[in-house]
Amino acid sequence: xxxxxxxxxxxxxxxxxxxxxxxxxxxxxxxxxxxxxxxxxxxxxxxxxxxxxxxxxxxxxxxxxxxxxxxxxxxxxxxxxxxxxxxxxxxxxxxxxxxxxxxxxxxxxxxxxxxxxxxxxxxxxxxxxxxxxxxxxxxxxxxxxxxxxxxxxxxxxxxxxxxxxxxxxxxxxxxxxxxxxxxxxxxxxxxxxxxxxxxxxxxxxxxxxxxxxxxxxxxxxxxxxxxxxxxxxxxxxxxxxxxxxxxxxxxxxxxxxxxxxxxxxxxxxxxxxxxxxxxxxxxxxxxxxxxxxxxxxxxxxx
Numbered sequence: 001x002x003x004x005x006x007x008x009x010x011x012x013x014x015x016x017x018x019x020x021x022x023x024x025x026x027x028x029x030x031x032x033x034x035x036x037x038x039x040x041x042x043x044x045x046x047x048x049x050x051x052x053x054x055x056x057x058x059x060x061x062x063x064x065x066x067x068x069x070x071x072x073x074x075x076x077x078x079x080x081x082x083x084x085x086x087x088x089x090x091x092x093x094x095x096x097x098x099x100x101x102x103x104x105x106x107x108x109x110x111x112x113x114x115x116x117x118x119x120x121x122x123x124x125x126x127x128x129x130x131x132x133x134x135x136x137x138x139x140x141x142x143x144x145x146x147x148x149x150x151x152x153x154x155x156x157x158x159x160x161x162x163x164x165x166x167x168x169x170x171x172x173x174x175x176x177x178x179x180x181x182x183x184x185x186x187x188x189x190x191x192x193x194x195x196x197x198x199x200x201x202x203x204x205x206x207x208x209x210x211x212x213x214x215x216x217x218x219x220x221x222x223x224x225x226x227x228x229x230x231x232x233x234x235x236x237x238x239x240x241x242x243x244x245x246x247x248x249x250x251x252x253x254x255x256x257x258x259x260x261x262x263x264x265x266x267x268x269x270x271x272x273x274x275x276x277x278x279x280x281x282x283x284x285x286x287x288x289x290x291x292x293x294x295x296x297x298x299x300x301x302x
Contacts, residue, residue, distance in 0.1 A: 012046035013075055015039055016054060020072045024062055096281045097126035102289075103145035105205065107227035108167075108268075109133035112246045112300075113149070113289075120288045127281055135225055136204040140273045146282050148271040149289065151207040158274045165293045167300040168245045169210050169264040172254040176237035184240075187261050190215045194239035196222045196230045210242045210264050245302040265301070268293070 018028035018039075025039040032039070047054050054068035064072055104113060109131055117129050138144035141157050153161060173183075184190050195218040197211045202225050211218055222238045224230050227247070234241035235253040242264075248254055270289065276282050293300065 009042075009045065009049070012042040012049070013078070015042040016046055017072070017075050017079060019043060019055065019062060020064055020068065024060075096124045096284055098281050099128045099130060100147065100281050100285050101130040101132060101145045102147045102149065102285070103132045103134055103138040104149040105151070105208075105227075106133040106135065107231075107244060107247055108149065110228060111244075111250070112296075116289075116292045116296075119292075120285060123288075124281075124284065127284075129285070135202075140271060143273075146272065146276055147286060147289075148269075150269055150271070151205055151266050153267070153269045154271060160272050160274050160277045162270045162290075163267055164270045164290055165268045165297055165300060166265050167268060168302050169242055169266065170245055170248055170259060170302070171214065171240055171257045171262045172234060172243050172248040172251070173240040173257055174235055174237045174254055177234075177239065178255065180237070184257060187214070187258065190218070190240075194219050194221050196220070196224075196233050196239045196241040198227075198230075199223045199225050207266055210266075213264055214242065214262055244300075246296075246300050249299075249302055263302075 015028060015032060018031050019025060022028055022031070025036045028039050029036045043055060050071070052067040052071070053065050054071055055062045056065055057063075102109075102113070102117070110133060114131055117131060121127065121129055132138060132145055137150050137152060137154075138148060140146075140148055140159060149164070153163070181193055182189075184193060195211060195215075197218070197220055198208060200209070200223075203209060208227075220239075222230075222233050224233070227243070230241050231243060231247060231251065231254075233239070234243075235251070240257065241254075243251075243254075244266075248256060270286065272282065272286060277286070
């Protein structure tokens with residue numbers, strides 16, 4: 001029996017509990033919102049898994065066998081423990097309080113992370129999240145932020161570093177610009193086009209220098225330290241712009257260009273000070289961010 005218990009399905013055990021309480025398949029089927037055939041199949045599977053007969057028919061009703069009575073009592077205790085776990089998790093979430101400060105880059109923070117963090121805030125009504133969109137990386141050792149999500153993998157300090165995903169970067173332009181300047185069909189065509197990019201000498205994170213990976217000596221007529229400002233300028237037809245897909249693909253005012261030829265990739269690193277990684281409110285937010293980025297990996301990478 002011990003060997004069989006390793007293989008039984010929890011859904012079958014829940015079905016058995018419902019049948020045993022209602023003394024029949026029909027009440028259990030209504031409670032679990034499945035048909036009677038499914039109820040009978042699950043009970044048969046459970047009996048086969050644990051190697052004992054749990055129920056016998058007596059007229060129009062089902063009755064527990066002696067083994068069934070014993071398993072029923074155990075299953076009830078297991079259900080109670082499951083409820084305890086659920087209540088404990090709910091209470092823990094409710095008890096989380098305080099402030100968590102997250103630092104990241106402007107485009108990612110504003111265009112992707114802010115909307116997701118609002119979901120986290122709703123889940124934890126006693127927690128406050130501060131999102132810091134910075135052009136430079138805040139110093140975690142000096143507690144400028146609790147969590148950093150950035151493109152740089154730090155090699156020094158008492159830090160816990162985790163690669164949490166990647167994002168893709170492509171070339172985008174507004175229809176108004178393309179009507180005036182033409183739509184590039186090859187990488188070589190880009191030499192005839194105007195670009196929007198960062199102010200090079202003010203770049204704090206070198207990984208955003210993605211335009212040189214596409215074209216040497218691009219002709220630039222508009223530059224900004226803000227990626228959102230670059231996006232806005234591109235929307236108005238000031239030139240072509242390199243944007244992460246989580247910004248460009250969501251923008252109905254821009255068209256992606258040369259998707260097969262231009263699709264750069266960058267890493268996201270989540271960093272937290274070792275002294276803070278086990279603090280419940282910070283741990284909760286780390287787990288949330290990791291989960292949503294894993295869930296949205298297709299949105300981020302395209």
